[in-house]
Amino acid sequence: MNSKMRYLLTVLLIVLVPGALLAQESESETTTRTESEVEIGVWDTSVDGSPDLVLEYEPDGTGPIIKADIISVMEKGSVDYEGEILTSNNMTNDLGFDFNRVFRSSNLLNIMLHRLGHEPLDHFQAVTNHGRVTWETDNNPDSEYEIDYQLFETWNEIQPRGMSNLTFGFGYRDQRRDGLRQQTAVSHCDACHVESMDRPMNEKTTDIGADLTWAGEWGYVRAGYKTRDYSDSPTSIPYTYDDALHPELRTPLFDNRVQYDLQSGPQEIDFRPDTTKDTFGVDGLWASRTGWNLAAEGIWSETKSDYEDITSDYNGYLLSLNKRFGEERRWGFRWRGRAYDVSVSDFFVDTIEQVGIAGPQAGKTYREIYDFDPDFNRQSSRNRDVIDSKADVSYRFNRTLGTLRFLWDYESVDREHFQVAPGTTKTTSNELGVSWSARPAKGWKTNVLLKFGDASDPFNGVNTQYSILESSPAGSPFAPEAAQYFEFHDARVAEGTASPESWTRFQARGTYTGNTASVTANYRYWDGDNTSGDLTDWSRMNQAASVTLWSSPAPRWQWYAGYTWNDSTLDTVATVPLFDG
């Protein structure tokens, strides 16, 4: 169904559904009631420059806007529609209905334009040193990269009158991205030649799910299953790499260090393999007579790539307890513990090894010339065992003094293969906090939160940074005696990270609400650093302050104004050769 047809159908839906309901009303005036609000207006937008930067999700131009909110209640059910339509590719629609309250349905159809922008790549132009270059070619310089996004979602429930403890739910979700986006590919050796090309998209993600819930005064038990299919068409695009030539001489007289080039013919690049994700879950809650709530769940999920036959498995278990107790239930206790593991199958990467076709290295592979084995067994960095725990204890003094809460969050991530420090795969973090929320006077609400966190061996890249403190200067790779590419990788001996080993979070908020207006002031601060890296330090600070005013001088007249100040500082080390690390 094309977008114009969808647009037409939606407009018809808006017009016909209330019409049908009103028609029914005339037949049985006592049982059908309808309330509707329809707004019709005009929108107009004009953009100078790049619309993808300022109008990423909205249409430009001029057109009518229709906004409707219609609810109709009948003897045997109800229909409730809310939507806004700007163009055939920009609309939101929510439709809910029920039949005798036994069957309840909520449905959503959202469509929008998403502008992706066109990267000109002109920073690659003409860099050269004795003829060695990086350059670019945009094969489609006039293309506008944008996609039509469409989401249809429905969730339905059946709760039989005779077995009202049971609720059967089922749903369907269909998400599509159709359009064109930019794809780049790079040919090596003679130059780094970056080419840009159109990449058609016809991405489709469908979810089909169902669950069954058995609920009672004691709590509930629920079991559910969902299967997701993802596909894109085309799955890949063809690309022919440049001929791999000697960077100096532009002849084939050198060791061949690429897996494929012009001689290999067109290659399939930008694979978007079809994937299937199946998730099964069981969860339940038991509310004891003594006030305890005990919740437990298990989730088992498998994601499978249809292209390379790789499977990712997730197994997770959660247990949570909470209770309010004491005089007037002033004390509160909450704990949640979760354990899960993720495992992805290993994959052996068998690198294509070309032989030199001329010169002194003719007939030899790169492995043979430099004694370098490019093949490896890929062991996934996703593989891990995780345990996390979150515990709170709170005490409510009274309405004026409010509630004091103490928090402790714990997480242990034990990766199977990926090292976050030499010989270490495990990160352990603890976060302690205190929060106070109160209503110190009539109309006033305040909240203050302070947290301190600490992590041992946070996520880190081992040997991802070069350091002149440890690595001896390497020669030019273009000179005959130069180090080879993999040797430059070997020269990266320092750690690099964007994760803190200690952090502080502070937030304060106050709101005053009068009869027809309210004012809120909010301040948020986060500061974290990591100084445990072997040769490099990292830190980041974010803070934001905001003031908002809201007023409703008349029942149907509201206005709102807000101002926010944001400040962010990132302190990281950009190492040689541009800067002295």
Place this chain on the structure above:
Amino acid sequence: MSTRRYLPFLVAAVLVLAVGAVPALRADIPMADNAYIGSEACFDCHDQAELNMDFNIHMRIEKFEVLGREVGCEGCHGPGKLHMEESDPAMIRSFAAEEGYGEQVCMECHSTKNLYEWSASTHSIEQVECQTCHVMHKAKTPDPNKACVACHPDTVAQMQLPSHHPVREGQMSCSSCHDPHNSREFMLKTRMRKADLCYTCHQAIEGPWVFEHAPVEEDCSICHAPHGSVANNLLVANEPTLCLQCHDFHFHSGYRASDDLELEIGGIERENPWGPQGFNIAFTTNCTGCHSHIHGSDSPSQTTPSSGRGLIP
């Protein structure tokens, strides 16, 4: 697996046993000598409420949906017989009267009806009452985004930054990713890892891939700020700064190019607008210009020495 991993469970078990020794109390709701009279009787006096509640879901639900409990006005306010007979406001439940009273009444039905985790949610612990976000006597609850802005103005302000999810355009709302009633991490609507929530709309990124990028497998928020950012694509910092936190520059970036304004490259005369800074700009401006499959790929990079791991198709 070491015994330290079980430490939080052990501590929690001790706390559970300790706390469990304290008897539970439940606030009483006056019910004695009272009886249900039906909503129509309420509307005899409260005609404005009738107008407001005509299309309210609480006036439309039926008893079987809430396991036989009362519905309509008295579903929340309790039996109205004594209140009607004596016209005494004290004889009916009033939600403005006592802090936390409303939540208890709402949970009588909702603890087994969609809001299973409420009592364990941060909002509940922080004494955020149902009425803070919900308007009970209207046909519909206000726009979820407007309900959130009162307490989270800085987060809503982030949605105004140049790169953002389409929340302010109305295509998403806070509740697209968050369930304000659940007890999960950041109240996210996922029962698995944080990333699995992102995969709901961005399944293309999950893979699993042959060639991975470790931080993608770790946590999307290492590189992305989901509420909005100045940098494109919701990145927490612009390229190349974002990438340079963990990665070294290419060795090429230290080289100096020629001052010549015209260069012959591959037999073609080309401009050299960047002069001697050419290598610096080419290799330090936009990493994803070449490493376009930064979330993972099944296509190996071209060069043999990299073993295909460069995330360049």
